[in-house]
Amino acid sequence: MNIIKRIEELKLIPVVVIENPENAYNLGKTLLNVKLPIVEVTFRTKYAVDSLSILKKKYPNMIVGAGTVLKIEQVKAASNTGADFIVSPGFNPKIVDYCVENKILIIPGVNTPTMVEWALERGLKVVKFFPANLSGGTEMLKTLAGPYPEMRFVPTGGINSENLIAYLKLENVIACGGSWIVKKDLISSGKFEKIAELTKAAISLIKSEIR
Numbered sequence: 001m002n003i004i005k006r007i008e009e010l011k012l013i014p015v016v017v018i019e020n021p022e023n024a025y026n027l028g029k030t031l032l033n034v035k036l037p038i039v040e041v042t043f044r045t046k047y048a049v050d051s052l053s054i055l056k057k058k059y060p061n062m063i064v065g066a067g068t069v070l071k072i073e074q075v076k077a078a079s080n081t082g083a084d085f086i087v088s089p090g091f092n093p094k095i096v097d098y099c100v101e102n103k104i105l106i107i108p109g110v111n112t113p114t115m116v117e118w119a120l121e122r123g124l125k126v127v128k129f130f131p132a133n134l135s136g137g138t139e140m141l142k143t144l145a146g147p148y149p150e151m152r153f154v155p156t157g158g159i160n161s162e163n164l165i166a167y168l169k170l171e172n173v174i175a176c177g178g179s180w181i182v183k184k185d186l187i188s189s190g191k192f193e194k195i196a197e198l199t200k201a202a203i204s205l206i207k208s209e210i211r
């Protein structure tokens, strides 16, 4: 499967913090039920690896990424679970180079022209734009399209139902990442119906406004 193509089709990556790996079952089920078969599990708790494993084993059709990856060890651990892609908040050349050398899909965070050039130099076609809102938002992305027309972005950080469409309308944006539909507290307190409701609302917004 071409993961980037699939991300581009789905247009939204729910970014999650899982505080109890048991919740990965219901989270996966909920996202699949509302037809958003993708999730990025962040390494912000010690349960990331267990949660990635559960999601990959239980829901083989789901695209499962590992986020907030700050160490090569985390790349290795995530890859061992079968994770489909790696996301990092910043551009750590050691991590990016390790992924490129080992043919592991990485979407590293960038928010300056210099970082875009680091990514281009390594042959990357897609990067995360983080923190999107605080780094100039849609205006910054329009400006980056000038010198770097071939680079594609996944804006993340401050995305919500108010600004999602403005980002997705940009030609150099393939998808947005965000936690607003899958907030940590909703997962921890088992409010999966609320997660389904927020996710469905985001999907209908995308369907009505984009293509």
Ligand code: 3PG
Binding pocket: 015, 042, 067, 068, 089, 130, 156, 157, 158, 159, 177, 178, 179, 180
């Ligand atoms: C991330 O790591 O990608 C962000 O924490 C997600 O940003 P958000 O919580 O503002 O959606």
